[in-house]
Amino acid sequence: MTTAEIKAMATENIMNTYGERSLAFVRGEGAYLWDADGKKYLDFLGGLAVNGLGHCHPNVVAAVREQAGKLLHVSNLYYIEPQAELAKLLIDNCDLDKCFFCNSGAEANEAGIKLARKFTRDQGREAYEIITMDNSFHGRTMATITATAQPKYHKGFEPMVPGFTYVPYDDLPAVEAAISEKTCGILVETIQSEGGVNTPSTGYIQGLRDLCDEHSLVLILDEVQTAMGRLGPLFGYQSYGIIPDIITMAKSLGGGTPIGAMLAKEEVAASFVPGTHAATFGGNPLVTAAACATVKTILDEKLGENAVEVGDYLETKLLALKDRYPIKEVRGKGLLRGVVLSVDANALAAKCIENGLITICTNDYVLRFLPPLNITTAHVDEAISIVEKSLAETV
Ligand SMILES: Cc1ncc(COP(=O)(O)O)c(C=O)c1O
Incomplete structure (x- = not known):
């Protein structure tokens, strides 16, 4: 089924507790997801903190x-x-x-x-x-x-x-x-x-x-x-x-x-x-x-240690954007991180998704990251370049 077909069937038959959604994922591997129309995304939300090992860990x-x-x-x-x-x-x-x-x-x-x-x-x-x-x-x-x-x-x-x-x-x-x-x-x-x-x-x-x-x-x-x-x-x-x-x-x-x-x-x-x-x-x-x-x-695989190392790298990279964009602070520990903006972050979260990075806005001003614990600094670099592009396009 295409995304549109899945959406139509779901809207007709499922209670509207989650509002209107734009995406339907059909496959995942590691830190990546593919939607029903074949588009690839980097997943820094991890099924709302569920996919600690990424998708379909062997x-x-x-x-x-x-x-x-x-x-x-x-x-x-x-x-x-x-x-x-x-x-x-x-x-x-x-x-x-x-x-x-x-x-x-x-x-x-x-x-x-x-x-x-x-x-x-x-x-x-x-x-x-x-x-x-x-x-x-x-x-x-x-x-x-x-x-x-x-x-x-x-x-x-x-x-x-x-x-x-x-x-x-x-x-x-x-x-x-x-x-x-x-x-x-x-x-x-x-x-x-x-x-x-x-x-x-x-x-x-x-x-x-x-x-x-x-x-x-x-x-x-x-x-x-x-x-x-x-x-x-x-x-x-x-x-x-x-x-x-x-x-x-x-x-x-x-x-x-x-x-x-x-x-x-x-x-x-x-x-x-x-x-x-x-x-x-x-x-x-x-x-x-x-x-x-x-x-x-x-x-x-000592993934907790990796979460600390890569999480600190993520924090450093996010803080480096602070000079150019309306970022107030970066909060959290390990691989639970939030970027606090001085402007509404809902449009930024939507833009990140459009640009291929799955993330979420929490409390209107916080862009939140809950990626798999086994990501590398290369994944972080990829995410940061999408966040920066999305910041440039929205704020
Ligand atoms: C801290 C915390 N406690 C409890 C829950 C509820 O968990 P569930 O949705 O699995 O019932 C959540 C869900 O986001 C949570 O973040």
Whole structure:
């Protein structure tokens, strides 16, 4: 089918939650995508942080092919070999002790919110409130849009779920002031990606850990975008020198297959007992086989280190454009980067796509990059020349 034919069929039959789209991709390889009309693009969005290994990585493709021929699904009424292997792989590479598998980032956060409340009740405290941050993004279920402190995501869906309190991001005194006898936890992103690539000051995440310790609160880090090496270490928290009680992840974990996970410290995880939480598809054989291949590849090929090296190169190249174009700053870490413009960045993002670079505008002024972790400096040079051409044509 051509792009026009796909678009017509989709528009007629799919709910309009994503608006009008101009592209339909039909093939991907590494950092490149091809649309239905045969045009090639450099992908610096990576399926919104999902394609950490790029498109159709041979290790993931081989794992999916092999598992698809053996066993696709059986349910969590039974032990699942690749699920057990994935859990061991994750636990062996972090400071948490137990995994719960689900299908998405929102579900991972739901699981984290439920576990924080249950654990707190099990400690004999009738506290249920969770503090979250302005401009956060935690998902689209009722609890996770409530946790997402952005009114535009609440509008039309009220009443919201009780038990969430909002404070500004990167503001420790505001968190301290919001803590009450009803508070059971803090839910925060290690970098706010959807909110504009807002990167916390040194000491912020450590300060949250201290507040949680002082007030017996559960620290939940939403690592849906930052886990799996995007900031350098396999998990984002590992660059902040603390250990959270719960971390949530999804996106790059499955190498392009839909999987989420919530990891917790042993004593917190013990509050989930049979009957308290479940997901039919959670950690099924297909997605956990793909995720095992993904995580092993990230570790074996030291892609976190590459993300830091190439990410710093990307930052340098973007900063070099600052003299000639209305660029205010470059934010982020590793291969989660945002260029903040002093003019609206929506037209620039559209122009980049027209010129063959897939990227996205976040919060109107931020051009955001989430490329695969295995890109090289040559990919960055190619992206920068498209960004520069697009800047020259739009601003
Ligand atoms: C930080 C963060 N948390 C949660 C989510 C929700 O993930 P999902 O769309 O897989 O439910 C997202 C999605 O962009 C995210 O960026």
